[in-house]
Structures are given as structure tokens and as C-alpha cells.
Amino acid sequence: MASGESTSSLQDSAGNSMPKDGEDMQYKRIEGLTHSTSVARFEEEIDDKGENKDNVLIKPVNDEDDTSVMITFNQGISPFIIVLTFVASISGFMFGYDTGYISSALISIGKDLDNKELTYGGKEILTAATSLGALIAGLLAGVAADLYGRKTCILFSNVMFCIGAILQTAAFSFWQMAAGRLVMGFGVGIGSLISPLFISEIAPKMIRGRLTVINSLWLTGGQLIAYGLGAGLNHVHNGWRILVGLSLIPTVIQFTCFLFLPDTPRYYVMKGNLEKASEVLRKSYRDASDEIIEQKVKELMELNNSIPGKTVPRKVWNMLRELHTKPANLRALIIGCGLQGIQQFTGWNSLMYFSGTIFETVGFKNSSAVSIVVSGTNFVFTLVAFFSIDKIGRRRILLIGLPGMTIALVICSIAFHFIGIKFVGNTAEVTHTGFSSWGIVIIVFIILFAAFYALGIGTVPWQQSELFPQNVRGVGTSLATATNWAGCLVISSTFLTMLQNITPSGTFAFFAALACVSTVFCYFCYPELSGLELEEIQTILQDGFNIKESQILAKKRKQQIATMSQLKFEPTHEIVEA
Template sequence: MEEVFVGPAEEAPSKGDTASAKGQVLLLTSISAISFFLFGYDTGVVSGAFAWVRDDLNLSDIAYETLVGVTTAAAALGAVGAAGLNESFGRNPCIVLASVLFSTGAAVMALTPTNMGATFAFWLLFVGRVTVGLAIGLATVTVPMYISEAAPPETRGFLLVLNDLSVVTGQFVAGLVNVGFDHAGRIWRASVGLALIPGALQFVGFLFLPESPRWLCQRGRVEEARAVLRKLRDGEHAVADELSAIRAEVEVIQREREALGLTPTPTTGERAALNGSGATRTGLGLGLGIGAAFGAQTGEASLWDLRAYWGHAPVRRAMTLGVVLMAMNQFAGINTVMYYSVAMMEMAGFNNEQSVLIACACDFAQMCGVIYSLFRMDVLGRRALALQSTALVMPTLLLLAVAFWIGNGVLALVALMLYLPAFGSGLSGVPWTVNSEIYPLSVRSLAVSQATAANWAFNSVVSFSFVSLSSAIGAGQTFLIYLSACIVGGAWLYAKMPETNGLGLEEVSQLFEKEGANFELAPGRLCTRLTGKWGYEQVDDQGGDDDEGHLVDEDSKAERFETLTTTHSPVVP
């Protein structure tokens, strides 16, 4: 039986320990976010470099749209495959693989010859774009999970928005690169080839970064998880309580899986693994299968299990929110701007050189909005930012529609400069942040993979259709479609989206046990709100710890914790 010492007599972590833990988390986040920088760089470079490719190879509209859109289709495929890879091999190896794919795709495109015919060049570029797309899909599933599972609750929103800031930074850098190479003779090979550098840096960095502590706990490798958390948390107490919180959640997961008719989980084996007995399994899930969660104790899970989870009301509510947020992220029209900003400005009457400069300014405008969300995500909360951003985006889409109806290029530019910070202030980062934190551990990889695949599917619809829709019904009417999506989606979010700010990952999923946006957790639940401190301190006279600083029974705390996570009764009547 494991005992931990809690209460006032515990020695507080030193300032040096606190600074070291924060530094480790920030370093982990920064190296992870290189994947999102590469995602942004690819998005941004397309608007300039591939417009030059179209002219260089004399591509048709369909061929041009194919090269732009195939990356998003491949990203959706990569996101689907990411679930099995993450659970079988862990977060760290998946991000390493993504960095290799990013670099390989960039090299293939940079080395594409044009002296062997346009058809050969087109297919080589197609292969490069597919490779980069697979990397993006894998990274956009894995990186947010990795960061959310390593970050403390009080700074999780800030750290996850760093991903979004990395995206727009990549887009901005790509815009500057496009401007530079436009003046140098439209050297598109150099533009796409520069992605090799950050891909290589991330590969090297991840050779020295740890695995996700939650994934290690799932596999029964509790002592390894403890060693990782000691580097990422302030003090032994925080480490012990976080491991205990994960333990309680896994016990709830076992009951849920059995109730849903999924693989039963032997409680005895699970407890042995949690107590560090070494009862683990090394088998890996293959294909759509997922490696066993918590070693032999939780059995095999697969993407097919999503059918059962869609029938489970709390998880269904969370997964619906995740998919709707991803739909809002795309059908607000952002990637028409990012992929086709040069073409849009040419439609509005600007010449090519002016359009490339405007595309660069667009990236900076969105960056301003994302910086705002970076510092407000853990203050205003996810729900407030999403609704605020949606309300600001809607009039700017209407203004864009009007600008294209009357053919006023200056008005189109003004509308674009207003639209981008409005989108960046919430709809850009909130969907990725919320999707990484709302799912129970048992379904997290599956649900994040599903939501990310949906995002890329929606992205494909938008990127494949914008040029064709603009030609068929006009750019103004196309922006009205995006406006309609924002109106419907914003109303749904207002009614259904709860606030997750300041809650631990093991607590957030409890928000979805009732319908609606205003459900509040009972007092004394799992985590202390807004502080990020694990809340066993509040489980006092009913089997929890004791405020006098005495030793307490960890099994008793876990049992009481389990009761709190499966009922909505307060600790204190």
C-alpha cells in the first residue's frame, strides 16, 4: 500500500525547482510546436510558391487545386492513422516520424526537375505534397495531446495556443520567403525546400525529450511516468497526486468499457501495474488497432470502438463539440485566405507583386489575433474566446462579400485585415485547445484523431472548392456560405459549449455528463479550479487526507476520488 505525505507540513518546492519545471514544460512545448510551424509554413508557402508552379508548369485550375488540396486530404488520412500509432508507440516516436516526413516531403518538392516534362514534375510535386500532408495529419493529432498531457492545468491553454502562434508564425515566415523569392525570380523550389531546416531541428530535439506521462501510465510504466512528472511538476506531492488522479480515471474507464460491451479489463492486473509491480504487456496494436492501454489490463481498443462511444452520451457530447469546433475552424473560410490569398487579391484587382506583399501582411494580421488569444485563453476561457471570435468574424465575412460584389479592391483588403485578427483571436486556436482536453483517457487518441481527420476533411472541401465556387457563383456569394456556417455554428456553441478553463484533464470529461453549456462541477471535485493543484486536499473527512499533515491511505483516497468522478454529489453536504 502506497502512502503519501500531504498537508501543511509538506515542504514547499523551491523557486529553483519551480523555475526548472516550468522551463522543462516550455522547452517541451517549443520543440513540439515546430510541427505546427511547419504546418503553417506549408499553408503560407502555397499561396505564393504554387502560384508560381502553376505558371511555370502551365497547370489547369483543376491541377492547381489538386496540388493545393491533396495535402489536406493526405492530412486527413494521416490523422486517421495517428490513433493507432500513438497508442502503440507513444507520442514521442510519432512526432519524430512526423519530422522525418516533413523533411522528406520538402526535399522531394525542392528537387523536382522541370526539364523532364510538366507531367512528371506534377506527379513528383504530388508525391511531395502527399508526404507533407501525412506529416501534418500525424503531427496535428499528436502534438496537442502530447502538450496537454504534459502541461499543468493552470497554463495548459497558454501552452496549447503556442501551437497556434507557431502556425501563424510559419505562415508569416512563408510570406516573407515568398516576397524574397518573388523578387529573386520566383524560385519556388527554394521556398518549399526551406522546410527541411525546422524538420531536422525537431528530429534532433525529440531525441532528448520524454514520453507523455499519461501514455506511460496507460502502459503500466508508472515509475517512468513518475520520473517524467518529477521534471515537469513542482514537488513530489504534485507528482503523487497526479498519478493518483490518472489511476482513478483508469478505474472509471474500465467500468465504462465493460458497460459499452468493449474488452473487459481485469481490475487486479491494473492495480498491480499502478502500484509499480511491473505487470505490463509489450504487444502492439496493428493497423487500426491500438496498443493496449495500461498494458494487459485494458485490452485492445480500435477506431471501430468509436461506434460504441458515439452511443455513450457523455463521450458523444464531447466528440460532437470537438467536430463542430473543427467545422467552425474551417467553414469560417480561413484557408481560402491562407491558400488563395494571392489569387483573391488578384481577383480584387491587385497585381501579382502587390498580392504577394498583401499575403504577407495577412499572416501578420492573423498573428496579432493569435497573440491576443495566447494571453487571454487562461483568463477569459475557451468558450468566451470562441463566441467572441465568431461574433467578430461574421461582419468581416459580410464585408468581404460586399467588396467582391462591387469590385472594390481596397474594401476587400480592409475586410481581410479585419477578418484575420478576428479569426485568430479565438476560432483559430480554441478548436485545437479544446479537442486536446475534453476527452477521457480511454478515448482521447481515438477522438482527437477523429476530430483532426474531420478538420482536414473540411479543409479539403474548402480548398478544393473555393476557386471553382468563385468561378461558378462569384467570390461574394462564396463568402456568404462561410458567413452562414458561422451563424449556425456560433448559435450551437452558445447553447452547448461548456467552459474547460483551469480544470485538470481527468476532470474536464465530467462536464459532459449533462446536456448544455452551463453545467458546473460539484464543490470539492477532482481539481482545485484555476490553480492547477490536484484536489485531494478537499477530500477530507470521507476517506481523504487530513489537514493536520498526517500520513494517509492512498487506496482510500483513490476510492473516494472514484466516487466523486462517477457521481455529482458534493464532498461536503
């Protein structure tokens, strides 16, 4: 299609027109003087290859990504956005650190609480309390973010982190420690939802996916640091108290910074504070003209109005209805919750939380060091995911990761069988005591399991916001996040009991079976979404999971992006509406 021609429909890969439902889908043409020349060249290039059957340059206006494309098409990322992303991702770090230190703390607490050794049940309660708190807070955080603002929620989570940390550091009784873990969990739950949401609302579309993975990098980095410090403080008297106390530093930094930082433009528009919304946008997009900023605010207003209901509870109710009754939304929900459930039910966190205990049991004296290697692998392969999530594609890395995890779990299950461990009461009975070759097999395959996990299912579910259209994104991601914490709660509160009742070999075989079923789920239900416009994702999910169509479209987008990056764009701010 020639540049400048106006169009009112977008076609999917199969050449079908997308529904033109006046409320949700209005399209407009984006053009700029220099820009349109380049665009024409770009279109010609694609046409030459006979691959430009769909109109990639037509975007839905009622999605905030649209103006982000216009503004950032020719512009680098502003320092303001970098600062906001950096400060918001401290929540990711807190999530990682606070869930990470428990593994070594469980070992080094010794008899410090009530003068008694912790039982397996007690360990499970201390671990699960944070997941329970996170589950409760995660369910409420989506609505609270709309009522009181993202920034207020982050500040509130900081208060929860502080109260939780102080309660734990000063704990001499088991129940005070458990209460501290629960309160800290409220902070973790809020942070786990708000931080990616905040980042996605301020991030320019072109780098949104990567910025989301940065949050995951902070998260896994936080876990790694917690393990490292845990190992260092293992033999220090009251070392675990120092470990918990240190978590106050990042949270105080985040709280202080956020006192001086704004909320997202979208929230200001929701509250009718258009002045403030423009001010934040102007700082985020330094080179943008007033016209573009005005346009962006207008679009955010359209977006806000597109959620029916005069009062907030009414809007929330309508969002929930919209989420469950529209087929594309329901499929998005199945995928979002499905992936988060798979992430937890394939057992990774049981290793995160109890790896120290497991490695001690199979004969490793320096179990903390092995735990560091495991969480280090998680961090390094999250970095690999950062580079490959768009290049190789989300679906592909999932379908590499899950079978890899299945094989590693099966081999661990076999190795545990030969080591012959039985958990009886509070002690583990090992048939072949000491360090054995089966012990090495377990370590090697747990490390491989960590690598395959981090590459795929550890990272991809947090891309959840791209599954949902803007008007149901808050509730959709809230339910998916709650699924994550519910799964985490179930696994962390039953893992040691499973080891006791169905043996470690049975437990790992159980996770292997779930990983195998999960592979089948992803194969049939998870389309390739890399490089797709959000609106295209909705089209893909309209009448099925459309795996084949998604793969064809994703391939085409990849080629287009590659071609586009070879073209030189010069800054332009002109917008001509069709």
C-alpha cells in the same frame, strides 16, 4: 467545508451530486501541512462570500491532472518541460509553414512544372493534396501514438516532411509536386495531432491551456514566416524551390532533438516501463519527492487500466464504443468535431491558401505584401487569444469572433459584387480594372475577418483535449482532428471552383451564412469551460449542454482562482488520502 474532512461526492453548480460510479470516479483529499492551512483560508474566503457550494478541492484520482495539481501547486515550470514543449511545437511550426508557403508558391511556380501555367484545378490539387495526406494520417495517428509512442510518431512525421520537401524541391512535373505535397501532408497530419497531445501529456495542469495555445502560436507564426519568405523570394529564379527546401531545417532540428528526448510518462506507463516513466517525471518535477512521483505513476497506471481490453485493437474498439455511447462523451464529440468543422467551413483557409490569387485579381500588384498583413493579423490575434482565452473565456471569445466574421464576410461579398469579377476558365474578368475603393474595402474587411477568426474559432477548437475524459481522449481528438482536415480538404479543393461557378460575391455570402449558423450552434451547444476541472466538464455535459450552469460555475472558478492567487503557498509534498 473544513479542511481535512473527507468527502465522497462532488457537487455541480446546481448542487446535484456527481455520479459515483466506482470505476470512473473515485475521489481523494489532497492535503499538505502548509498547503492545507492555506487551503482552509482559501475555503473560508470563498465561504465568506457565500459562494463555496461545491467542493473545489476534491479531485478525481483517475485523471492524470490530479497529481499535476499536487506537484505543481507551489512550483514553477521546469526547464525540461520548456524544452520538451519547445521541441514538440516545431510540429506546429511545420504545420503552419507547410500550409502557408503554398499561397505564394502557386503564384511564383509559373511555368516551372511541365512547362505550363498552373490551371485553377491544378492549384486546387496542389493545395488539397496536403490536406488529404493530413486527413489520412490524422485518422491513424491517434492509434499509432498508443501503439508505437508519441516520440516515434513525431520522428516518423519528420521523415515524411523530409521526403515530401525533397520531392517538391526537385519537381519538374506537376504530379511529382502533387506527390510531394501529399507525403508532406502525412507529416502535417501526424504533427497536428501529436504535438498538442504530447504537450498536454507533459504539461502541468495549471498551464496546460496556455501551452496548447503556444502550439497555435507556432502554427500561425510558421504561416507568417512562410508568407514573408514567399514575398521575398517571389522574383528570385526558382524561389519557390528554396521556399520548400527551407522547410527541411526545422524538421531536421526536431528529428535530431527528439533522438535524445524521451516519450511522455503516460506512454511509458502504457508500455509497462514504470522506471522510465518515473525518470521523466522526476526531470519534469524537480522539487517533487519520491513519494509524489510514485503516486503519479500509480495514478497513470490506474488510468491505463481504466480502458478495458487486453489487446490494443480491443482497447481502441472499446474506446470508440465508450465515446459514442456515453452521453457526455457524445456531446463532447459533437462540440469537438463541430468546432473543428466550423473552423474550416467558414472559409479562413481558402483565404490563407489563395489570398495571393485573390488580391492579384482585385488589382494589387504586391499581393504577397497584403497576404503578409492578413497572416500577420492571424498571428497577432492568436497572441490576443493566448492572453484572453482564460480571462474572457472560450465561449465569449467565440461569440465575439463568429458574429464579427459574419459581418466582415457579408461586406466582402457586397464589395466583390461592385468590383464585378467573373472567373471564366483560367482567367478572372474584372469590370472595374485597377485599384478601386471596393478593393480597399475588401482588404480592410478580410483583415478584420482574420482578426475575429484568430481570436475565437481559429484557436478554441485546438483546446479539444479538455472536452474528453482521459480514457477516450486519444480517439476523441483523432476524430475532431480528422474533421478539421476533411473540412480543409473540401474547402481548399472547391474554393476556386466556387469562385468560378457562384462568383466571389456568392462564395463570400455562402461563408457568411455558414458563420451565422455556426454562431447559433455555439450559442446553444458550447458551454463556458474556462477554469473548469476536467471532471466538471463531464458533469456539465452529462444531461445536456447546460450553458447556464457552465457560466455560473466558470464565474465561480474565476473568482476562486483570483482569490487563490492572492494567497501565499509554501512548498509541501505531503499527501494524505481520505
